Amino acid sequence: MILAQLLWSFFQIGLFSFGGGYAALPLIQNQIVDIHGWLTLQEFTDVLTISQMTPGPIALNAASFVGTRLAGLPGAVVASFGCVLPSLIIVLFLAWFYYRYRSLRFMQGILSGLRPAVVALIASAGLSILFLALFGSKTLPSSFSEVKLYAVGLFIVGFVVMRRRKLNPILMILGSGVLTVGLSFL
Amino acid sequence: MIHKKEDLSRSQLLWVLFRSTFTLSAFTFGGGYVIVPLMRKLFVETYGWIEEKEMLDLVAIGQSAPGLIAVNTSILVGYKLAGVVGALVTLFGTVLPPLIFLTLLSYVYDAIKDNTIVKTLFYGMSIGVAVVILDAVVSMGVAIVGKRQVLPIAIMILAFIATYFLKVGIVVIILSCATIGVATTLLGDAVKKKKLKETPVPPEGRNEK
Numbered sequence: 001m002i003l004a005q006l007l008w009s010f011f012q013i014g015l016f017s018f019g020g021g022y023a024a025l026p027l028i029q030n031q032i033v034d035i036h037g038w039l040t041l042q043e044f045t046d047v048l049t050i051s052q053m054t055p056g057p058i059a060l061n062a063a064s065f066v067g068t069r070l071a072g073l074p075g076a077v078v079a080s081f082g083c084v085l086p087s088l089i090i091v092l093f094l095a096w097f098y099y100r101y102r103s104l105r106f107m108q109g110i111l112s113g114l115r116p117a118v119v120a121l122i123a124s125a126g127l128s129i130l131f132l133a134l135f136g137s138k139t140l141p142s143s144f145s146e147v148k149l150y151a152v153g154l155f156i157v158g159f160v161v162m163r164r165r166k167l168n169p170i171l172m173i174l175g176s177g178v179l180t181v182g183l184s185f186l
Numbered sequence: 187m188i189h190k191k192e193d194l195s196r197s198q199l200l201w202v203l204f205r206s207t208f209t210l211s212a213f214t215f216g217g218g219y220v221i222v223p224l225m226r227k228l229f230v231e232t233y234g235w236i237e238e239k240e241m242l243d244l245v246a247i248g249q250s251a252p253g254l255i256a257v258n259t260s261i262l263v264g265y266k267l268a269g270v271v272g273a274l275v276t277l278f279g280t281v282l283p284p285l286i287f288l289t290l291l292s293y294v295y296d297a298i299k300d301n302t303i304v305k306t307l308f309y310g311m312s313i314g315v316a317v318v319i320l321d322a323v324v325s326m327g328v329a330i331v332g333k334r335q336v337l338p339i340a341i342m343i344l345a346f347i348a349t350y351f352l353k354v355g356i357v358v359i360i361l362s363c364a365t366i367g368v369a370t371t372l373l374g375d376a377v378k379k380k381k382l383k384e385t386p387v388p389p390e391g392r393n394e395k
Binding site: 012014015016017018022024025026027030043045046048049050051052054055056057059060061064065067068069073076077080083084086087088090091092094095098105106107108109110111112113114115116117118119120121122123124125126127129130132133134151154155158159162163169172173174175176177178179180181184 | 315316
């Protein structure tokens, strides 16, 4: 049963993520953390962190990771397969369509509506990860004492550096980690 | 080793396709936006198997179809060069590296995740991840606001309110925004066509291109 659930969940992730980059992120979080509770938000953030530093697309990394944890190697294979199945069907159809008609107007229409929506979805997922790091929970804290000042400071400094310098993301993530470990020994 | 496509046997061609996509997926960090330019470089510039303009179209299809851009584009390149079998081969090549790597890693993760130093490291890195994601969000948001069109900005704001405050399901948001996009694009096309038909082309406009 768990294999069927994995297949269906990652099929939906593959089917509804448009636009690449972080576009799959809110969907993965929604399926894995919110709907099924297969990973805690903390574990999900760890997977995301690992994904950022390992090669390959985030969604496939998440599929393999979650699949293995829930059902071993078969789980990883099934989840990855589910994730790419919609692509395979739809993209092959579009490729055939393209070589026949060379018209993409319909797809362009879909994209024009989705581009701004995807930004909003990623923003929402990004905020829950940020709040987890800063306050230890998904939402804004009820009192000021729950705020981790160190995390807020590091985030602000990191964000300013990132906007100004366009630092390599891996460097930014690793740097934040090493700095935090270093400071924890003081 | 650079071959002309015609000089390769079918199995050699499939092997090159597998090897290329496997290597790209195994050594490229950061997903689709990094893999696609490298794919273009390899198949357009290095091998010369795909024309520049056709590659742009393939990338556009890969981006507009659902799914992961890296996966979509590799399917398209495989299909273009060796049909459906080619598409399956490039898909396999792209999926295999993360599958191997993350499966191994997930075993290790369970063993080390409660270690204090590892925990602190991951905690620090998660702040870095938040920085990277929100930096990307700001860049994408600025690009959309910068076009100064009302509809995309409205969609962005409403979608954020819907998902963050109202907890509307992601699938619902995606489907409705896609519908709005198709409707406005096709409607816009229809209006343009009608205007073209109704207003005869002014004589001085005919020579303009």
